[in-house]
Amino acid sequence: MIRTEEMLLNVGPQHPSTHGVFRLVVKIDGEIITEAKPVIGYLHRGTEKLAENLQYTQIIPYTDRMDYLSAMTNNYVICHAVETMMGIEIPERAEYLRVMAMELGRVASHLVSWGTFLLDLGATSPFIFAFREREMIINMLNELSGARLTFNYMRVGGVKWDAPEGWVEKVKEFIPYMREQLVGYHQLVTGNEIFMNRVKGVGVYSKEDAINYSLSGPTLRCTGVKWDLRKDEPYSIYDRFDFNVVTREEGDAWARYHVRLEEIEESLKILEQAVEQFPAEGEILAKVPKIIKAPKGEAFVRIESPRGEIGCYIASDGKKEPYRLKFRRPSFYNLQILPKLLKGENMANMIAILGGIDIVLGEVDG
């Protein structure tokens, strides 16, 4: 007589496709997942608690380590929150440098997402190609900030360093190069029959589900919700640029893949305009007090990171440290829908769904 039983399989925290120390306890029947339970916290460093004992400027390097694939947006969100509370006017040149840094970071982040997603699906070459382009971006950001990954570039009131000579030209040269490479990406992967079979209709969720699970970023826009904070609640100088909010209707891994790749193109558009408009001279740091003290009260700001809405809540009692600091970390929220999506899928789809959500564990665990 044949007897079957469910098997409890521990995926991670050491697993090639969990994008870090993410653990997933799955119950599988054959290869079909009947229940999935994500376990997080292996990379928890208590950023929010630590911040309560740190001055505002000292918190910035901690934010680098949250979403380490797009540290610029994290830098920005904390600076933006403090600036909102203090009512600081940011110099023009600093705003442009910030936007360029953030958009370059977005391109780099989506490139990593693209490469690792395909690596999860078993294609090795796209990963290398994506990292080749990302390397160029990282070198540019390195010239700007002096670091390759944890930039610590932005300050309350502006940015730390001015762009070195010829840097803007480098960004300008990068834009057509990247566009050319994107064509190659599509040729290599997008039309591939195997790839399409792997992602089409995988991990589908509806518009309502996406909103109810408070998904954001590409994971929300893949269902057709046109919501991008750069457009809908313009912060910084995003209202000056002409770009589209990319949406797809399908709500599956295929749609998320497309949204990310097309967002790279939109980011390039913004970069192109920013390079055009970049003021030749000007301050890069506003006049701010030596010791930054946010006034008594509270503030919440949110911006669009590559992974979704990253928010920062500050409650201040007027000291030089925040009384309470909270980050709304998009990866953490985006991950919530995973158990629902995984039910009834098989092992291979599990990887495709997880890769499609594009989590960064530093951000999930905080």
Add this chain to the structure above:
Amino acid sequence: MVEDLLHSSAGWLNFGIFFLLAVVLLLVVLGFVTYAILAERKVMGYMQMRHGPNQVGGRWGLLQTVADVLKLLLKEDVIPKLADRPLFIIAPVIAFAPAFMVLATIPFTDKFQFADIGVGLLYYIAVSGITTVGIVTGAWASNNKYALLGGMRAAAQMISYEIPLIMSVVGVVLLSGSLNLNDIVEAQKNGWFIVWQPIGFIVFFIAAVAELNRVPFDLPEAESELIAGFHIEYSGFRWAFFMLAEYVYFFAMAALITVLFLGGWLPLPFLGFIPGAVWFALKFTAVVFILLWFRSTFPRVRADQLMEFGWKVLLPIALANIFLTALIMELVKLF
């Protein structure tokens, strides 16, 4: 020469000569495996805009694999406590032995072949199936859930791709009227079977890639899903045996494709002055290169899609190909 030996009476001298030849073949195969791994890494490296091995053994990394093998030899031999010990030990051997057994029938040139048996093709396909038993055994004996999943995938894959593989060569057998690999090559004098059997060739090639467990059909190992699949608990030289088996099959399958569809040692027209061995090597290398090319291009197929593709697409096409071939042959006979 081999022909004469085969027909002479058995004796120690014959045994000695065969033994020596077998050793030579073994060394050739091991040499191939060594450099196939290097070639794979180099070709993939250049396709991915990196250099590949370039430290050990000069600029081309010629001794890289040798160093790797030495390292594997020196590794501690780990057998998990809860593994089924005898099965765990014997599994790599079961996977590895048939890989060498199939090489005996492959005619490298019209003179150089070890066993010119009448049912060479059948022998090859039958023996090569045994390897999967080794893989499943190893997966089961490891007592690891990932290994088990990998082993089950390997078994399912073997069943669904062995059949289209056999069916796709029936067209070749019909055309040549023989299961003997020598005769099959001889029958291609008027044109390679890749020309007469294009559908058969495509089905065979896809099924062969699946048989070899290579990208895009590398499900039993599926690095990003099952980490290493069936050989997850293996390390050191036992692991090397699995890898060796895989690469020897790679060698054997490329040779078989050359023999069945690319005319073996037969030269292109007007280029007959180049010896057959060179022709064989050239065609063989081309097949190997295409397989390496696959690896750096394709994502992995999903398990259920693989099954569907095998049963619902490849098998009907292979069957239709048999019918078509037979029909055309009869029609040609009529007129």
